[in-house]
Amino acid sequence: MSAEDGTVDMLVIGGGINGAGIARDAAGRGLSVVLCEQADLASATSSSSSKLIHGGLRYLEQYEFRLVREALAEREVLLRNAPHIIWPMRFVLPHNKLLRPAWMIRLGLFLYDHIGGKRSLPGTKSLSFRTDWVEGAPLKPELTRGFAYSDCWVEDSRLVVLNAMDARVRGAEILLRTRCTEARREGDRWTAKLKDLATGAERVVRARILVNAAGPWVERVLHGVAGQSGSAHMRLVKGSHIVVPRLFDGDHAYILQNTDRRVIFAIPYEHRFTLIGTTDIPFEGDATDVRITPEETDYLCDAVNRYFAKQIGPADVVRSYSGVRPLYDDDSAANPSAVTRDYVFDLAGNPGEAPLLSIYGGKITTYRRLAEHAMDKLKRFVPDLKPSWTADAALPGGDMASHRFEPFAAAFKARHPWLPEDVAQRLCRLYGTLAERIVGPSTKLSDMGIDFGGGLYEREVDWLVREEWANTADDILWRRTKLGLHVPPEGASKLAEWLAGSRTLARAS
Template identity: 85%
Template sequence: MEMDRQDTAVDLLVIGGGINGAGIARDAAGRGLSVILCEQADLASATSSSSSKLIHGGLRYLEQYEFRLVREALAEREVLLRIAPHIIWPMRFVLPHNRLLRPAWMIRLGLFLYDHIGGRRSLPGTRSLDFRTDRAEGAPLKPELARGFAYSDCWVEDSRLVVLNAMDARARGAEILPRTRCVEARREGDRWTARLKDLATGAERVVTARILVNAAGPWVERFLHGIAGQKGSAHMRLVKGSHIVVPRLYEGDHAYILQNTDRRVIFAIPYEHRFTLIGTTDIPFQGDASDVRIDPEETAYLCAAVNRYFRTEIGPQDVVRSYSGVRPLYDDDSAANPSTVTRDYVFDLSGDAGEAPLLSIYGGKITTYRRLAEHAMDKLAGFIPGLAPSWTATAPLPGGDMPDARFDPFAAAFKARRPWLPAAVAQRLCRLYGTMAEEIVGAAASLQDMGADFGGGLYEREAAWLVEREWARTADDILWRRTKLGLHVPAEGAERLADWLAQRLGGSKSLAQAS
């Protein structure tokens, strides 16, 4: 390919702006490497914003004997709680016992292992529930469900986790390029030469890199075989997972994990105060991963699972929002059922002696992204003499630098200093931005100082921060990925936000509305 040789030279070029790519970029930049990350759409625009939004060990993986994966995930749960206490917090899960599906002894054994195989834990352990006396947990359930169990895991603002990793990577010297596609890549001896195209302007640039990391998620094989022109030894299996959002089904901050008749589990989780998030499905997927949406059969499946357990029954007419994502799982040809395909990650490293390496990432789950990034750097250490040691286990993500990683005292002090700010708005700012909320509000001393009011608690100062500091360019970037305010901002407010973005960024309103 003919290219301009006025290029940028870096140690690492990362393809893909999901959680794995952002995590690797952060880790590498923090070790002193020069890094460029390019993402063809917005950060976290695909799989990483379409999860069940949980940091968890994966209780059901114990049935598949994935003990190492569960152990690593539970240990990571503790790490992530410490480094991101604003966007990750503990949540209790209630598991109603259905004796027709799994015997109680099996569940007790699984929960005992879950409590103990992850090492040090800061969360409450498992306890048995009698729904006749444990009314808060039992009241929403059908009367024939008499007993159950409660255990602990964590919630995460998934797309914000990606953005915070990208922000920290940038602060440590990485260049982050959303809406930029790698259109060509070729190995030239001990370097990769790649052509990157800015999809907004059409401008192109050439980058040379010592190492190429393929973290393109569902597009890993397309990039590997097509753009990079390599064969690779691993294979991918794409599985679609869909979720629905319905008006709140019950009171309380706890979630439910529901055993389904196909031996899968379905989560029902408090969501954005007024809603319940229900998911997920597991369906083999073929097609374009950039155009994925829920099927009517999936909606019916999720509603039926909820209706087996809850007094309040739901149907498709109750769904206020749905979303779907494609999980790029490693395919070892051993699992016929998509639900039993491993969620562990696999690396495919290519490059003979003297050749620039290409590392492709298959699989993984959001809980173990940081360990995946560490392992990726371990895998590449032989190509980087004098590579600095790992560091991410103790370094807070942006906004997470609170004393003793304690969120509640920080949020209380933030609110006390700003009695003019509505409590719900202040709490949300603390949750999404942590200590960065101080900078967002700045010297504002009244709601008028926060600028234009788009409704739903979104003000101009926050929108401006998201544009200037977090790469937001469209209303969807702000309303669905940087925040979940799309469930709260009225349609008229979203229109005004798109107008404001178009004026601020100098583009058209249609582009400012696009996802």
């Protein structure tokens, strides 16, 4: 609870996965929390990932055993707590003997299967593409063998939104399109100025703890906003992805060894497409303006063309996106791909002073453990802090019987047979048990309101605005959903008009 003078326990700067995860964890332990984000939830790095919950097979070559072990254990936790937006996926690794010997790959996969503790996913399997024809069909004929292993897919931006929703349910205040312009330590309190970027209105928040989870802007917040120095340093690395028309049949993905010893993923995406990524290049400049370069597009196309019979080029790209990873820089790796994906905390504050915790690095798979570790770091400043709780707590919509998605989806479709199959499946996947609240009393498709195309209806849009902070067409089409690939241009325009009208009504009321 807030103090009588309005002081809250924690102010979190940053609405990516780390900020949302920490806000949720802290609120669930009884702390009063305010989170501010200068744009939309997951508007930067957290919506620009490869959309995988995975241990990071390639990190074994860099001896990141602790990171891989923790990530593989978390894979099981997240799969259990969010079975609607996270699901198992098999990955096919074609063997190219010129890049890595088969024994090395088998050893790595053996470790991958065993160092994470108890697992629910199928283990590694050797493949012969002459007999395992489904996996081998799209590949060049000279590729004759490979391996298959398991990891998981995640709707990355929705993972952020669900954490923010749960934080709000537990009492946190979520302020989007709100920038922290100044934060000053005044003894055992922080005094922060927050500016609503839509209205220009300013607000002062006093907090006992300041958490800097600003991602690529963490040092800007640390030095420029808070006026503090820090012991850690950040290294920005850009990763880009491309989307092309579907390259292969099946629900499995491919992990392709590249000639620079990196790996490239080719993943089924939105039914009719394939997602390809990622690059790893040093980045300097403003992380708000990051986009793929022609050289990166060529790099990804070339990597795929070494393996697939069907060749692709820049003209095949229907969408691309880029993100900047705010990695911890220990000055030990010249190659951006070798920079650790582990997370590091920089905790500043003398005894009796209000603490400032800055977050460096991390990966989406380990965000929940990062949040737990952050609270462990801050425990001495909150003596009566409640114990950790998120390991066994379903995210919104994930409270399904036995954590099983398929029986839930089948029952939902049986209750609403009038919904088109693809629409019903998508609602189940994105919203889980909350899909019932979106459908509401509807008994026929026309009850769902305006049809924007691509399976998007007014009732869903209304839900996203009321419950998930959606404000623009991009919020809805690219972060709350991926319907930007399916809604026609005229539907997107109609959606923008609807949103403008709803904002006008909101202001009038």
